[in-house]
Amino acid sequence: MAPLRFAVLGDSLSEGVGDRVDGAWRGWAALLAEGLGSPRQPVEFRNLAVSGAQSREVAEQQAPQALAFRPDLASVVVGVNDTLRHTFDIEQLARRLDRVCADLTASGAVLLTACLPDPGRMLGLPAPLARPLARRQKAVNALVHALSARYGAVHLHLADALWTDDRSLWSADRLHPGERGHRAIAARFHALLAARGLAHGAPPSPEPEQPPPTRTEALLWLATAGTGWVARRCHDLLPQLLRLAGAELRHWADGTAARLDRRAEHALSAALAAVSLDAAVATMGE
Template identity: 55%
Template sequence: MTVRFAALGDSLTEGVGDPVPGGRRGWAALLAPSLSPGPVNFRNLANSGALSRDLLVSQLPAALALRPQYAAVVVGGNDTLRASFDLDLTARHLSAVLRSLTAVGTVPLTACLPDPGRLLRLPTPLARPLARRMRGVNAVVHALSEHHHAVHLHLADLPWTARRALLSVDRLHPSAAGHQLIACGFHSLLVEAGHPVGPPPAELATVAPAPGADLWWMATQGTRWVAARSTDLLPGLLALAAIEARHQLRGSARRLDLAEAEATAAIVARLTVPTPEPSIGDLPAPSTADTSPTA
């Protein structure tokens, strides 16, 4: 039997950081052949810059048409990098995607994401608001993954900053070795959960970016990325940084963390309410019609 696997997500799942002749590969493509001892029909629907809304509106219909046994749902980083970030809206988008997939029997593969401010080594006043947003998104992903029985990889806990070879030159996406680590992580979790998968993904050589590669990327590509974000994220992020600085001076920064945690908990509570089992009073009354056979 052919196993069907759809990958929904952004640049991480599209394969940025893992270039191959003719395009990109990425962790989902590395994992796909290992999802079954037999043939696998893999379709990568992810695209760079995708937000949680894009998964719901654009990628989900194509995934449902495939009726996959497995579907990667890894998103949220781009949401936190937008001035219009709304955790409640992001959470509702993710919830709708996972609910739709599990309703047709698909096993979702989800992951929490590392803090982009830490990866990019942003100054503390800029990094803290992003970290707070990422904590909120990850808390939502954790809760929704448990609620929908997803196979969840704690991607944020992998040693991204400790092992430079795991990051691409942009310091925001995995390198080829980083993508392979993600693929192997999901494969191990599927094995532990008893899924009938095939052998693990083949091991790739771990090569750190060459000296000066970070500077070359910034000179040739990174400036475009920064410019694009500057017209959207930067004004809002600077405003957040100003609020952060004021709270730091007053010694009240902890209030921001507590407010974020309370808001996140309320969102999670709304989206993970257990579906009640029908009580006897809710069941239809048995029919009193004569069911004896007729001549």
């Protein structure tokens, strides 16, 4: 029997950041891959995800490699990094993801997708800073919901409170899952795939194999790699985010904050229309 091919497209979440084994990132996708095959059908696994990737990199660099691999399963989980850039454009994001999903589906792949928590909430940012990021991530999630319905994807909800409020699932940076979180994602995807007859091995264990990082290790990470992560994104995003926060405060003071929500909803509607998606399938409340 031909091997089952599993390709992974996306950013640091899919690369496995937060789940380090033997000096390298492992992550939910590798854990899931171990439970997909059977003695008669091995799995060929290719992780193309790269930390920091945006939808442009997924569409222009990762998707062609995935198509050449001719996967049976392909995960496409991306969008958070787009929301953290001053160039964020929900319509461009919609066009890119729609093309990636269309091409992979046409090649015969079953898609795996996920909606994600907004980074402002995860980082506990003040409301004027958090609200603009929340609107962006809600728009991305609404788009992903609509595309998942269009292409019959195996879709996982990772933006609900049961997931985001359980701190045992998250690493020290508060943005990436730890080992327990990666195992939870893998197990949830495995259950959905098994229900479709697409996972034939044992589900991954929910219990971590590695000891959790000590407080000293967590603080060291935040002082080194974590500080670098924030600095790289602040250089690009912070000036615009401060302007957005200023607009939030002005509208709040004027009692017109609802205008910003309506503006985001109109932008989402235009993005869905650009790729001929029904706005009724997606809501900004996701």
